[in-house]
Structures are given as C-alpha cells and as structure tokens.
Amino acid sequence: MSPATAHDEDRVERVLRRAHDDDDAAAAAAARRLTRRIADEGLADVSYAPVDSPFGPLLAAATKRGLVKLAFPEEDVDGVLERLAQRVSPRIVAADAQLDPVRRELDEYFAGRRRGFALPLDWTLVGPFGRRVLGATAEIPYGGVLSYAEVAAEAGSPRGSRAAGNALGRNPIPIVVPCHRVLRSGGALGGYGGGLDRKRFLLELEGAL
C-alpha cells in the first residue's frame, strides 16, 4: 500500500469536482417535472404565471381560494413573490395552467368581449377597511364610475375619501377589481397605481371616457 501522492489527490478531487453540464440540463428537466406534479396534485399554496395584456406581461398569482395578486409589468417579480411568501404562504410554485381562467377572462376583457369578471378572489392581502372599499369598488358596473367620496360612503366611511384613495392605490388585484372606475368628484382622473395612462386606457376601453 503506497501513500497517496499529491498528484493522485488532485486527480481524484478534480474528477469528482468536474462540471456536470449535462446534469444541469437534466436537473432543469427534473425540476419541470416536479412543478407539473406539484400543480397536478395541488401541493402548492400559491401558483403564479405571466399573463399577457396590452400593458405587457402581468404577473398573476392565485391560491386555492382565488386570484390574490395581479402585478403590472414594472413591478419587480422577485419582490412580489417575496411579499406573497411573507403574507400568504412560502409554498409558491410557477404553474402556468393554474392561471388559465385568469388568462382567458383578461383576454376576453381586453378584447371588449367581457364586461364582468367571474374569477374567485382571495382577499388575504387586503385589510378590513380596504376590503370594504374594494368590495364597494367591485360593485361599480362596467362603463360606470364613482367618486372617491362616493366609494368611501359605500364603504361606510363618508368622511374617509382620502383613506379610500389610499386603499384603492394599494389594490392588489387591479383591473379585475376595477379601481380605475373611481375618479375625483369633478371628473378628474385622480390617481392610479398602474399610472394614469393605463387608467385612461381602461376607462376608454369600457366607454366611460
């Protein structure tokens, strides 16, 4: 038995450490099989996927209860998912098919063929006051508008139009919960989390402007 030389050590360690390029492709394929299985067996708490829109790809995230988050393209995807991990569940997995109903209804809406969304919603990201404000907002019909003061009154806080504006600005499910239908009392656009150009676009699409 001869003692191991430095040369032998190098050879053994070098071979063991050698880059596994083919294996990394195999690992990616295995990870895709895994995410399909997780989706099929419903093992994730939050599924997410990009969804096309005239504004660019929106990030849609859904729980078993319903759509929980719709993010505009400029929102940082990692940041959105990180907040969902903290506030909903860290069991978050990419799952395209899970978001098909969201994709279908948004496609129909942007094509002018849908006037209301039938998607179930998950309000986990919304506090009690925001829930009342957004609940009142969800009742505004396609093509209609309300003022911030009117929405505040509907939400049971007639003097709370500023707070209602803040709650609308934090709407985690824009477009589907139509916060774009809330304007200033004089008819000015007011604010919009996704930018005023998009608010105007949505109101024109609905024939409200």
Next chain:
Amino acid sequence: MSAAQPPPFQAFLDAEREIVWRYLVSTVGAAEADDCFQETFVAALRAYPRLRADSDMRAWVLTIAHRKALDALRARARRAQPVADVAAIDSRRTGPAGAGESDGELWRAVGALPARQRSAVVLRYVADLPHRDIAGAIGCSEEAARRSLHEGLTKLRKVVEV
C-alpha cells in the same frame, strides 16, 4: 425587516435543484436520480412553511436528499442478491453524464463505497459542502464526517493508483 418565512419555494428550487440532482446522480445513479429528486422536493415542499427563514436551506434539502438516497439504496439491496449488491450498483451508470471511461472507473468506485462514505465524498466534492454541513446532512458528528470522507477518499485513491 427580517423575514419570518423562507423565500418563495420556486426560488429555493431554482437555487438548489442542480446541487441536489448532482448529489443524487452521484449516489444512486442516473436511473433512480429522478425518483429521488421528486421525492426530495415534494418532502421539502410539505415541510417548507415550518422551516426557519434563517436556516441553511442547502444543508437542509441535502439532508432530505440523503435520506431519500438511502431509501433507494436499501430498496435496491432488497431487490438484489445480497452478494451482488456492488455488482448491481456497478451495472448501472453511476456518476455524472459527462464522465469519460477513465472517470467512469472512479465513479463506479464511488458507487461501491459504503453509503456514508459515498455521501460524505459526494457532499464534499460535488455539493461543495463544508464538513459541518456534511455532518448535518448525514446525521453524524463532524469528526465522524471527516473520518468517513477520509476513508472514502483513501479507497478512491487506491483505485486511481492501480
């Protein structure tokens, strides 16, 4: 704000899938790596919300992978004739997909190591874990992990010398 929950599972999977895959290919072989990979990450997903945000997630998932690899090796041992265990491992390709013929000899020798030595060697050189994490993953003391690693390397060097 310190995070109370671990990061999104998808980010964890993307970050750890390659190292877990390499570990499994190197311990149970390519043919059974996928089953072990699926079992490892499904188990990780089930336990995931209970994981502390400041945990060492790589060592944690490799601990799970190690248990799944042992399960697979035990099942293989039950299927094979007891005396043919090493031959059964040898007959499957064990080692990374790109390994050449002379490397293949070394990888077969890795496959023939006792389970703990094999895991220690693979965790050290394929997963690049420090001794402390190797000990954590295979559930032994750091000293025992060093010893297993040393014994495994000694055997592998003999293969190379011949």
